[in-house]
Amino acid sequence: MSLPNEPVGPLAVLRYRDFRLLWVGQVLSMIGSRMQGAALLWHLYALTGSPYALGAIGLVRVIPLVTFALIGGVVADALDRRRLMLISQSIMALLAAGLGTWSLLGLRHPWPIYVVAGLNAATIAFDGPARQSMVVTLVPRERLAQAVSLNSMSSQLASVIGPALAGLVIAQHSVGQAYLVNAASFLAVIVALLAMRPPAKDAEDLRPAISLPAVLEGLRFMRRSRLLVSLMLLDFVATFFASANSLLPVFATRILHVGPTGYGWLAAASAVGSLAGALGMALAPPIRRQGAVVLWAVFAYGLATVAFGLSQSFAVSFLALAGTGAADTVSTVLRQTIRQLVTPDALRGRMTSINMIFFQGGPQLGEMEAGLVAGWRGAPFSVVSGGIACLLTVGAVVVRAPWLRRYRGVEVRE
Numbered sequence: 001m002s003l004p005n006e007p008v009g010p011l012a013v014l015r016y017r018d019f020r021l022l023w024v025g026q027v028l029s030m031i032g033s034r035m036q037g038a039a040l041l042w043h044l045y046a047l048t049g050s051p052y053a054l055g056a057i058g059l060v061r062v063i064p065l066v067t068f069a070l071i072g073g074v075v076a077d078a079l080d081r082r083r084l085m086l087i088s089q090s091i092m093a094l095l096a097a098g099l100g101t102w103s104l105l106g107l108r109h110p111w112p113i114y115v116v117a118g119l120n121a122a123t124i125a126f127d128g129p130a131r132q133s134m135v136v137t138l139v140p141r142e143r144l145a146q147a148v149s150l151n152s153m154s155s156q157l158a159s160v161i162g163p164a165l166a167g168l169v170i171a172q173h174s175v176g177q178a179y180l181v182n183a184a185s186f187l188a189v190i191v192a193l194l195a196m197r198p199p200a201k202d203a204e205d206l207r208p209a210i211s212l213p214a215v216l217e218g219l220r221f222m223r224r225s226r227l228l229v230s231l232m233l234l235d236f237v238a239t240f241f242a243s244a245n246s247l248l249p250v251f252a253t254r255i256l257h258v259g260p261t262g263y264g265w266l267a268a269a270s271a272v273g274s275l276a277g278a279l280g281m282a283l284a285p286p287i288r289r290q291g292a293v294v295l296w297a298v299f300a301y302g303l304a305t306v307a308f309g310l311s312q313s314f315a316v317s318f319l320a321l322a323g324t325g326a327a328d329t330v331s332t333v334l335r336q337t338i339r340q341l342v343t344p345d346a347l348r349g350r351m352t353s354i355n356m357i358f359f360q361g362g363p364q365l366g367e368m369e370a371g372l373v374a375g376w377r378g379a380p381f382s383v384v385s386g387g388i389a390c391l392l393t394v395g396a397v398v399v400r401a402p403w404l405r406r407y408r409g410v411e412v413r414e
Contacts, residue, residue: 013147018196019138025192026131027154029089032185034162035169036096038267039178040113042170042260043103045249047110051379054246055371060114064122069129073354076129085134086193088127093186095119100179107176132336148336152329153278159271159325167264230401231294231335232354234393238298241389244305244324245270246371250379256314266314266321273322277329290334291407295394297334300327302390309383338407 014020044053076084099107099116107113139147169178245267252263304323311317373382398405 013139013150016139019135019147021192021196022131022135022138022189023150023154025189026151027158028188029185030155030158031162031165032096032182033092034159034271035166035178035185036162036182038163038166038264039170039175040117041246041249041267042166042263043107043175044110044113045253046175047108047113051247051250051371051374053110053371054249055374057114057117058246058371060118061121064118065125068122068125070354072125072127073129075126076133081130081134082193082196084130085127086190088123088130089186089190089193091123092120092127093183093190095123096179096183096186100176100183103176103179104174149278149281149333152281152333152336153275156271156274156278156325156329160268160275163267163271164264166267167261170264171260226401226403227407228339230397230404231338234294234298234397234401234404235331235335237393238301238390241386241393244308244321244383244386247374247379247382250374251317255312255379256317258314262314266317269318269321270325270328272318273325273327274329275325276322277326278333280326281330281333289407290338291404294331294334295398295405297327297331299391299394301331302387302394305387305390306384307387309380309387 014023040057041054044057047053095116099112102112135147135151165181166178169175169181248266249263252258252260252266256262256266258266301324304320304327308317308320308324311320371382373385
């Protein structure tokens with residue numbers, strides 16, 4: 001797929017037409033999705049004024065995610081991934097349009113927001129494995145790290161623009177308008193998927209049946225890889241304790257007093273750091289001690305979380321949140337690269353779905369934990385204690401999983 005004289009810069013993967021189409025479509029679509037994510041939290045807090053209500057959004061998301069993630073991975077391995085994405089993206093567009101219309105007509109209760117959040121999470125359980133597994137087929141293996149870094153950059157770029165736009169749209173118009181913008185943004189990725197030229201289908205006998213044995217096959221593969229197990233557990237526990245995003249409306253209104261526009265910038269702050277981290281990863285030379293760098297990145301994430309919880313200044317809070325984003329992106333890029341390289345293509349959808357349970361389940365459950373602790377002892381205590389727990393988690397992994405600390409990025413399948 002690649003030629004020896006092709007450029008090797010961080011944007012070289014955009015030379016591949018289908019990857020370029022998917023990447024551009026995802027950037028535009030994710031801007032809308034990040035708008036909706038920030039708008040949901042603001043809307044909930046405006047309706048309820050309760051940290052518990054903000055924490056509950058994590059529980060509402062994690063239950064369908066865990067319920068459908070494993071079957072979503074099997075479906076991504078068994079069916080055409082492009083068609084699966086077309087269906088999932090269309091469903092999420094309809095959900096956003098419905099919530100936006102209802103909000104404009106006069107939404108008075110929080111339960112429709114929870115319903116849409118839960119249905120979105122169930123849809124993502126199918127969309128995520130299909131999307132991540134398809135990326136691997138669009139670029140050569142030697143370009144995979146660049147593709148992962150560029151995808152991370154697109155996600156973080158959207159996470160900068162989306163929440164900031166959400167704050168502006170809410171302040172100038174209404175929260176319902178933010179939902180409708182998200183609904184329209186899905187057209188970008190749908191058009192990109194329709195324009196792609198999918199590769200030849202795999203032989204049918206290489207595709208798994210949608211069955212319990214197929215699910216168990218993926219679980220057995222993960223269990224045999226202590227490297228993957230330790231990476232997933234590290235990510236889950238660290239993000240469970242150090243998740244502070246759901247409490248941003250509390251910090252914006254009660255501690256920093258910055259209103260919806262300032263809230264939008266706070267919600268975008270971690271993405272600003274993430275974008276810088278992703279750009280640095282794309283431009284950096286190959287990292288030799290990948291396991292040690294992952295551990296240091298998660299440790300930095302915990303320190304930045306503590307700094308945010310202690311801050312009384314908008315500028316310091318913004319920088320601390322940016323620090324969490326930069327550290328998280330370095331860790332995420334390395335973990336995704338390691339996982340994709342050690343996983344056979346026939347199992348990529350299932351491994352992505354298993355990873356989603358840890359990667360997204362940790363922050364979602366963490367939002368619930370953060371809301372409960374904030375309701376009990378206040379938002380700053382919730383964030384600071386979570387950051388300290390993240391630091392202790394890294395220390396435990398250093399002691400109990402020395403193979404991760406010694407991992408040097410050898411691209412082999414265990």
